[in-house]
Amino acid sequence: MPVALVRIHIKYHNMLRRLTGVDMQALDLPAGCTVQTALEAISRQYGHHLHEMLFSPNGTVATHLVIFHNGQLTRDDPDGLLLSEGDELMLFPSISGG
Amino acid sequence: MAGGPEDTLEIMSNQTVAWVDLTTQDVELSPLETALQGQFLGARGVGASLLSRHIANASDPYAPGNPLVFSVGPFTGTPWPTGARYHVTFHSPLTGAYGYANSSGVFGPALQQAGYSALIIVGRSEKPIYLEVTPDGIFFRPAEHLWGRGTREVHDALEANGSRVACIGPAGESRVRFAAIINDRGRAAARCGGGAVMGSKNLKAIVVRGKAQRDLPAAFIAEARHAFAKVRDHPNVRGLRDLGTVVLVGPKNRSGDLPARNHQSGQVPWVDRVDALAIARYTYRTRGCYSCPIRCSRLTRVERGPYPGELEGPEYETLDALGPLCWVDDPEVILEANRLCNDLGMDTISTGATIAFAMECHEHGLLADAELTLQWGDPGSVLGLIERIARRQGLGDLLAEGTKRAAQQIGGDAHRYAMQVKGMELPRQEPRIAKGFGLGHATSNRGADHLYALPTIDLAGNLDAARHFFPPQIVPELMEADNEAYKPDLVVLSEHYCAVSDALGVCKFSTAETYALYPEDLAIGLSALWGREVNGQDLLTAGERIVNLERLYNVRLGLSRIDDHLPERFTTEALSIHTFERDASGEVVRSASPIHIGRLNDFEAMLDRYYLLRGWDANGIPTSQTVRRLGLQSYVRGFDAPGD
Ligand code: SF4
Numbered sequence: 001m002p003v004a005l006v007r008i009h010i011k012y013h014n015m016l017r018r019l020t021g022v023d024m025q026a027l028d029l030p031a032g033c034t035v036q037t038a039l040e041a042i043s044r045q046y047g048h049h050l051h052e053m054l055f056s057p058n059g060t061v062a063t064h065l066v067i068f069h070n071g072q073l074t075r076d077d078p079d080g081l082l083l084s085e086g087d088e089l090m091l092f093p094s095i096s097g098g
Numbered sequence: 099m100a101g102g103p104e105d106t107l108e109i110m111s112n113q114t115v116a117w118v119d120l121t122t123q124d125v126e127l128s129p130l131e132t133a134l135q136g137q138f139l140g141a142r143g144v145g146a147s148l149l150s151r152h153i154a155n156a157s158d159p160y161a162p163g164n165p166l167v168f169s170v171g172p173f174t175g176t177p178w179p180t181g182a183r184y185h186v187t188f189h190s191p192l193t194g195a196y197g198y199a200n201s202s203g204v205f206g207p208a209l210q211q212a213g214y215s216a217l218i219i220v221g222r223s224e225k226p227i228y229l230e231v232t233p234d235g236i237f238f239r240p241a242e243h244l245w246g247r248g249t250r251e252v253h254d255a256l257e258a259n260g261s262r263v264a265c266i267g268p269a270g271e272s273r274v275r276f277a278a279i280i281n282d283r284g285r286a287a288a289r290c291g292g293g294a295v296m297g298s299k300n301l302k303a304i305v306v307r308g309k310a311q312r313d314l315p316a317a318f319i320a321e322a323r324h325a326f327a328k329v330r331d332h333p334n335v336r337g338l339r340d341l342g343t344v345v346l347v348g349p350k351n352r353s354g355d356l357p358a359r360n361h362q363s364g365q366v367p368w369v370d371r372v373d374a375l376a377i378a379r380y381t382y383r384t385r386g387c388y389s390c391p392i393r394c395s396r397l398t399r400v401e402r403g404p405y406p407g408e409l410e411g412p413e414y415e416t417l418d419a420l421g422p423l424c425w426v427d428d429p430e431v432i433l434e435a436n437r438l439c440n441d442l443g444m445d446t447i448s449t450g451a452t453i454a455f456a457m458e459c460h461e462h463g464l465l466a467d468a469e470l471t472l473q474w475g476d477p478g479s480v481l482g483l484i485e486r487i488a489r490r491q492g493l494g495d496l497l498a499e500g501t502k503r504a505a506q507q508i509g510g511d512a513h514r515y516a517m518q519v520k521g522m523e524l525p526r527q528e529p530r531i532a533k534g535f536g537l538g539h540a541t542s543n544r545g546a547d548h549l550y551a552l553p554t555i556d557l558a559g560n561l562d563a564a565r566h567f568f569p570p571q572i573v574p575e576l577m578e579a580d581n582e583a584y585k586p587d588l589v590v591l592s593e594h595y596c597a598v599s600d601a602l603g604v605c606k607f608s609t610a611e612t613y614a615l616y617p618e619d620l621a622i623g624l625s626a627l628w629g630r631e632v633n634g635q636d637l638l639t640a641g642e643r644i645v646n647l648e649r650l651y652n653v654r655l656g657l658s659r660i661d662d663h664l665p666e667r668f669t670t671e672a673l674s675i676h677t678f679e680r681d682a683s684g685e686v687v688r689s690a691s692p693i694h695i696g697r698l699n700d701f702e703a704m705l706d707r708y709y710l711l712r713g714w715d716a717n718g719i720p721t722s723q724t725v726r727r728l729g730l731q732s733y734v735r736g737f738d739a740p741g742d
Contacts, residue, residue, distance in 0.1 A: 013578070013579075014557070014579040015694075018675070018694045019693065053352065057375075063337040063340070063345070064337065066559035066560070066561075073562055075333050090561070092558075092559020092561070093353065094558045095346060095353055095355060095532075096346070096554040096557050096612075
């Protein structure tokens with residue numbers, strides 16, 4: 001049976017844009033996927049430099065990744081946040097001050 | 099908020115200003131003018147007003163009549179989250195213009211709890227002394243036995259029975275132009291050379307004994323508890339709590355914002371030797387300042403090897419200044435350099451930037467030393483120069499003057515390697531990558547400074563804060579780190595919010611760095627404390643008033659647009675940003691082609707817009723309309739503000 005897919009959109013900012021080379025991309029993922037699934041998918045697509053920006057060495061989502069889900073800052077566990085058709089993720093690498 | 103001098107509301111009782119004359123050993127006490135609080139809130143704002151009114155001789159930062167003002171804010175020493183900070187305001191020996199330093203810990207709260215809002219210290223003691231500040235009075239004590247001692251020993255000697263200490267080390271005594279004031283052993287009111295001013299007054303230390311917390315309105319305590327929980331639980335403070343400010347090292351290196359080799363580069367290939375995980379190996383405890391739910395401070399210890407010792411730190415700024423900026427990749431050398439700076443009483447940012455300047459001068463054949471190699475990354479040179487600068491020995495005597503004056507004396511192209519604005523060395527952001535910071539370094543009235551504006555919203559991906567403060571149509575461009583169009587808007591807003599934070603006595607890690615609290619949150623607390631309505635916009639206007647007053651001080655001294663510029667490296671040289679790979683032999687190599695080129699495209703356009711938004715003329719001078727709008731007419735003496 002074919003796996004149902006959902007199409008989501010990801011917008012990259014600042015350093016993430018430089019590493020991916022794109023402002024935005026569409027991504028087809030299996031229905032029932034989470035924010036974590038999406039981050040793993042793009043990390044596979046763009047390789048370890050992006051992976052290092054998205055995940056900490058212990059495999060959890062990096063403290064420095066700021067994720068907006070449909071325009072709202074997400075503070076939830078990325079593994080528990082389900083994505084639906086047409087959802088948008090905005091990703092910022094946070095480096096702030098000093 | 100009523101801000102004019104006509105405001106006579108009783109704001110807080112128990113707020114004393116002490117005029118302390120070190121020459122005559124007289125102390126005069128007076129209540130803090132309520133109008134002053136209404137206009138300038140406290141701490142930094144009150145300091146700006148007092149320095150502007152009482153400066154005796156602006157051509158000599160060490161003139162005995164010049165005041166050195168210690169001040170606290172209305173939230174200092176209260177249960178308000180991060181109400182830990184005090185402010186020191188003075189005529190800066192480093193910039194020859196407006197100067198201040200701000201620090202945390204428990205010294206400021208103790209000063210507030212002893213009943214003082216401000217100490218205005220003038221004169222010069224004949225012999226070294228220290229001040230003992232208590233609720234029962236201020237006493238002059240001999241300090242000849244402490245003169246020449248490091249700040250650690252001074253704390254050991256004076257920190258008895260719950261006393262809190264702020265003191266100088268040998269660098270302040272020998273008037274190193276970037277000497278710091280060290281309080282609570284490991285915290286520094288570091289910038290602009292306040293330690294040298296203290297040294298010029300023969301004032302070795304201030305010892306404060308507070309009493310129990312003063313009576314505070316129940317409504318305020320309830321609001322403070324609420325705000326405390328809000329900061330404690332905010333996701334933006336998590337990184338600071340878990341790893342301290344060094345959490346920034348790795349991400350900054352990736353994006354090219356980790357200045358290295360005196361800003362010749364924005365990255366190091368060996369970042370894993372000095373990043374947060376590397377420092378965590380030495381960390382044995384975390385610590386928070388007074389009433390702080392963030393607790394960003396780390397206590398580190400090196401057990402053995404050539405540099406054993408303990409330290410509160412390092413902070414990110416220090417780690418970069420004494421590490422990558424000088425190409426030092428050994429964390430134990432960085433910790434030792436940090437310890438030395440604290441003990442000798444020197445600003446780690448200016449110290450690191452001055453050593454990096456010396457190393458680059460050496461690279462170009464402009465500077466040499468008989469004993470030190472001055473080679474990039476040489477631990478002996480870094481540690482040796484710190485000692486020599488603090489005691490003004492050999493080459494240290496020249497470098498103790500700061501990079502601007504040292505470059506003038508060295509001559510040739512040396513000025514190209516002096517990373518300073520208005521005479522103060524740049525903090526540890528890369529203006530070609532962190533462009534808002536670049537503009538903020540240039541416009542800051544105390545010289546190059548990351549905490550004057552702290553424009554983090556774009557770099558931190560803080561879209562919520564951007565939406566809160568700015569019209570929706572400019573938010574997308576504003577959030578692009580590389581887009582210069584609205585960086586001035588970001589800097590103006592952030593400068594106001596930083597001034598508010600400093601004036602209230604709170605740490606910016608709860609405000610302009612993380613936006614765990616917004617101006618509206620602070621206003622709720624202040625309303626409850628003062629018993630009258632203050633809103634967030636009132637606070638931002640007070641912040642704007644403080645920034646303008648500081649600008650007016652400098653304008654009176656002749657500073658203008660030309661002084662709001664970055665070193666030419668940042669506008670004439672591009673910066674290549676790379677990725678790094680480990681090759682088959684384990685060597686880290688950088689990518690053949692850059693993934694980004696950092697450059698400032700049109701700095702002058704940013705400056706133009708910044709002045710426009712501020713209501714200043716094209717030369718960076720507040721117009722008479724701006725001066726009137728902010729109620730600053732009485733501070734405009736000796737020059738005519740340009741017309742509207
Ligand atoms: S955030 Fe850090 S520097 Fe600020 S008050 Fe808390 S412990 Fe001190």
